[in-house]
Amino acid sequence: MKQPSLALKLIFPSLLGWVVGTAGQLQQVDLASAQTYQLLLLCAVGFGFTASTNKLAFPARALCTLVCTGLLAFGATGLRAGSFIKDALNPQLEGRDLVVTGVVAAMPQRNESGLRFRLDVESASLEAAPVLLPPRIYLSWYNGPIAAVTGPGGGPNDGVELQRSSADLVAGERWQMTVRLKAPHGGSNPHGFDFELWLWEQGLQATGYVRAGAKETAPQRLARTWAHPLERARQAVRDRIFETIQDRKIAGVIAALVVGDQNAIDRADWDIFRATGVAHLMSISGLHVTMFAWLMMALTRWLWRRSLRLCFVLPATTAGLIGGLLLALAYALFSGWGVPSQRTVLMLAVVSVLRMGSRRWPWPSVWMLTCAVVVLADPWALLQAGFWLSFVAVGVLFATDAGQGRSPPRRHAMGTNTSDGIDSAQDQLSTAIDDPLEPEKKPRHATRMFDAAKASMREQVVITVALTPLTLLLFGQVSVSGLFANLLAIPWVTLVVTPLALIGVVFSSAWSLAAGAIQMLSAFLQVLASLPFASIAIAQAPIWAGVLGVVGGVLVAMRLPWPMRLLGLPMLLPVVLWQASQPALGTFDVLAADIGQGNAVLVRTARHALLYDAGPRFSRESDAGHRVLVPLLRTLDVKLDKVVLSHRDADHTGGAIAVLSMHKGAELLSSIELGHEIQAVRKAQRCEAGQRWHWDGVDFTILHPDAQDYERPAKSNALSCVLKISNGRQTALLTGDIELEQEASLVGQAAVGHIDLKSTLLLVPHHGSATSSTGVFLDAVNPKFGLVQNGYRNRFGHPAQPVRERYEARGIQLVDSPRCGAATWRSDAPDNVACDRQMRRRYWHHRLP
Numbered sequence: 001m002k003q004p005s006l007a008l009k010l011i012f013p014s015l016l017g018w019v020v021g022t023a024g025q026l027q028q029v030d031l032a033s034a035q036t037y038q039l040l041l042l043c044a045v046g047f048g049f050t051a052s053t054n055k056l057a058f059p060a061r062a063l064c065t066l067v068c069t070g071l072l073a074f075g076a077t078g079l080r081a082g083s084f085i086k087d088a089l090n091p092q093l094e095g096r097d098l099v100v101t102g103v104v105a106a107m108p109q110r111n112e113s114g115l116r117f118r119l120d121v122e123s124a125s126l127e128a129a130p131v132l133l134p135p136r137i138y139l140s141w142y143n144g145p146i147a148a149v150t151g152p153g154g155g156p157n158d159g160v161e162l163q164r165s166s167a168d169l170v171a172g173e174r175w176q177m178t179v180r181l182k183a184p185h186g187g188s189n190p191h192g193f194d195f196e197l198w199l200w201e202q203g204l205q206a207t208g209y210v211r212a213g214a215k216e217t218a219p220q221r222l223a224r225t226w227a228h229p230l231e232r233a234r235q236a237v238r239d240r241i242f243e244t245i246q247d248r249k250i251a252g253v254i255a256a257l258v259v260g261d262q263n264a265i266d267r268a269d270w271d272i273f274r275a276t277g278v279a280h281l282m283s284i285s286g287l288h289v290t291m292f293a294w295l296m297m298a299l300t301r302w303l304w305r306r307s308l309r310l311c312f313v314l315p316a317t318t319a320g321l322i323g324g325l326l327l328a329l330a331y332a333l334f335s336g337w338g339v340p341s342q343r344t345v346l347m348l349a350v351v352s353v354l355r356m357g358s359r360r361w362p363w364p365s366v367w368m369l370t371c372a373v374v375v376l377a378d379p380w381a382l383l384q385a386g387f388w389l390s391f392v393a394v395g396v397l398f399a400t401d402a403g404q405g406r407s408p409p410r411r412h413a414m415g416t417n418t419s420d421g422i423d424s425a426q427d428q429l430s431t432a433i434d435d436p437l438e439p440e441k442k443p444r445h446a447t448r449m450f451d452a453a454k455a456s457m458r459e460q461v462v463i464t465v466a467l468t469p470l471t472l473l474l475f476g477q478v479s480v481s482g483l484f485a486n487l488l489a490i491p492w493v494t495l496v497v498t499p500l501a502l503i504g505v506v507f508s509s510a511w512s513l514a515a516g517a518i519q520m521l522s523a524f525l526q527v528l529a530s531l532p533f534a535s536i537a538i539a540q541a542p543i544w545a546g547v548l549g550v551v552g553g554v555l556v557a558m559r560l561p562w563p564m565r566l567l568g569l570p571m572l573l574p575v576v577l578w579q580a581s582q583p584a585l586g587t588f589d590v591l592a593a594d595i596g597q598g599n600a601v602l603v604r605t606a607r608h609a610l611l612y613d614a615g616p617r618f619s620r621e622s623d624a625g626h627r628v629l630v631p632l633l634r635t636l637d638v639k640l641d642k643v644v645l646s647h648r649d650a651d652h653t654g655g656a657i658a659v660l661s662m663h664k665g666a667e668l669l670s671s672i673e674l675g676h677e678i679q680a681v682r683k684a685q686r687c688e689a690g691q692r693w694h695w696d697g698v699d700f701t702i703l704h705p706d707a708q709d710y711e712r713p714a715k716s717n718a719l720s721c722v723l724k725i726s727n728g729r730q731t732a733l734l735t736g737d738i739e740l741e742q743e744a745s746l747v748g749q750a751a752v753g754h755i756d757l758k759s760t761l762l763l764v765p766h767h768g769s770a771t772s773s774t775g776v777f778l779d780a781v782n783p784k785f786g787l788v789q790n791g792y793r794n795r796f797g798h799p800a801q802p803v804r805e806r807y808e809a810r811g812i813q814l815v816d817s818p819r820c821g822a823a824t825w826r827s828d829a830p831d832n833v834a835c836d837r838q839m840r841r842r843y844w845h846h847r848l849p
Helices: 006-025 034-053 058-085 195-202 229-244 248-259 267-275 286-304 308-313 316-334 339-356 363-377 379-383 385-400 425-430 445-475 482-503 509-529 543-557 562-566 569-576 624-635 656-662 707-711 740-751 775-781 801-809
Strands: 098-104 109-111 114-126 136-142 144-150 156-163 173-182 207-210 220-224 477-479 535-537 589-592 601-604 609-612 617-619 642-645 667-670 692-695 698-704 722-726 731-734 761-763 785-788 813-816 823-826 829-835
Touching: 006 058, 006 363, 006 379, 034 058, 058 379, 136 173, 195 379, 229 248, 229 316, 229 509, 248 267, 248 482, 248 509, 267 509, 286 316, 286 339, 286 482, 308 316, 316 339, 339 363, 339 385, 363 379, 363 385, 379 385, 385 445, 385 543, 445 477, 445 482, 445 543, 445 569, 477 482, 482 509, 543 562, 543 569, 617 624, 624 656, 642 656, 698 740, 740 775, 775 801, 785 823, 801 813, 813 829
Parallel strands: 136 207, 609 642, 642 667, 731 761, 761 785, 785 813
Antiparallel strands: 098 114, 098 173, 109 114, 114 136, 144 156, 173 207, 173 220, 477 535, 589 601, 589 823, 601 609, 692 698, 698 722, 722 731, 823 829
16 A cells, blocks of 8 residues: 655644644733744744754654744734734724714624624724724614713713614715724623624724714715625625515524524524524534535536536536535625634635545545634634534544445546545545436435435434533533434425525525424424423533543544443543532632623522622623623533522613523522512512521621612612621622612611621622712721722713722722623632633733723
């Protein structure tokens, strides 16, 4: 058997070096200078030249190749990031009224509160003076009331600023509008979504909103341009879908499949799709792109073979590959060119080029080449869960030989037998386009159907077994019903729903058929999602456990003797049985989640957990519970025993329904009124001063409000439930939105010895409003730390400057969400507050002065 050449052997280490070097650069907290990265590039070239001129053994040469390409990737990615960051928003322009002229760069996303859109900036000015802005910005245009007019000291007065209703923006239109911008800034929570990384990948270096109030100049549509024609076409198709299909939930799924608008899918539907493990099918996934590429390959080759003249110009197989690749590219572009589509098109392009060039590479080299090409195009894709799921899945199929056995052995175009033990990824792709076009070689139809179903079943089992540890590592949950759901959903969505949805672009009546198919699938998925243990959640394990689990899953799934397969089972145990750390008996932890402008504090003892407030509601389809708290509780493997909602305001109760729906056994304690919508989900017990309970050596006491406070008309802030948590050595005080009068009442009770306010940790009242945190109250509490849960550049100006000064004058360390992210304080380590933003900091994250 012919041995692979040295060059072929070095392909894998060179590609691996590029991926590893890129991954190393993404771990940088701060970017180095451009000269440093340039020096690394020169070192890589010099080192590589020196190694190539010396006769080294293969292991040494492979190591040199890996190091050289790693240095090249590290330097190139660093230079790319440095070039991008030069266009960042000038901090002096944050929060200022800027007049901007630009072109709508993508189809806007509309919801009940307004719309969001991307704007390519052409020019901008501040007070008639030109200023430089990032090339592309991300804007919101709100409807109706947007903000309370800020009064002296950062507190709101009774005025409300009304916005003009958002216009029907169309991609490619040029507009002039007044906007307020800020640097990209998102929440930072353990295992949470990195919004700033997402903005970085999208090329968006500023976010903001349109100033369309009565006092501002109205936004003006200046012209329709020829820019972004594809986005304009996508928007037109999406609008037609919603005009044709009356059920907006069904229309949203069709829009997601046709134009890639995943935001159109209803949140409740997303919950069902995730619980049943089919969420990957409800967007433009690699599976959809590959399916249409395969169909076009087969059709192009069949048509090409009808003409002898065309076959002399170009082989039919090559024509099929080109046709399939072009259709895959067109579909991916029309669907919004999302990251999964990009990955799939690049993978198809790599494999197609290798096949057209008659290159026969071992599958690890082909797999690593596609990985390196994707990383070259988008280095930051390495930090996306979808990247690892898709590439590990492909690698698993190659490694386990799951795609073999569907067709007889093939021969190379030049006649060389390819079944000589070196598997080629090209054969995996060509399986779909060779023999099916030669009727005399095909087995009987029934046999082909049975073999295809058998192969599909095995692939699904292999992928499920191998990827379960990785899914648990990335998301902290896995769908138990996913295997059964996907066996039906994959062919149904891929072969029925998606084709009908795309045919509807030409014949709108097909959308009605697609809607019926979606309704049938939804009924099946709802039954699966309602089953006990439809999905399981465990604590999110460390990376080493996930890697070990993936290796174990691959071993179990491979075509090996069973004794060798069983060796993989112990490797699965760390990630499957991982337990999150819990406070010791007699101690407690406090975690203030980063949820923007609002309160949400998780308190844990050895065997119990309590959530104090549930953060804000952002829109009808989005709130802090669904976006932050439910995933956080799941990854920490927390089961809530009690939820305390301090008062009715939306920035404290916005995420409560999502949290209560996921924690059906949690008791609810609150001051909300009987008619509040949350009462329909979980009947609340009224919080009253004097209520106490004891968990694991820790005392919980309600200090406010008194029973008679409910009888007096008052603002909702005045009824905030104040919760004191103490183990006899350390104390935390959670205060909601109490103001001057309530603080004075608590201080008075403390003065006569009815209560003790002394605390190490204080949740700053009312987010640091000027109407709270009086000097006498702070003296009575005398905390070491003050936690401020507030949004970055929030419209209220919280915490107000006079409040900051009062804390600083008393030596109280203020810990605010924009600088700290999620803040964790432990009663057994009371002198420190751990900040998630500081622990996870990378160079693309926003830095506050």
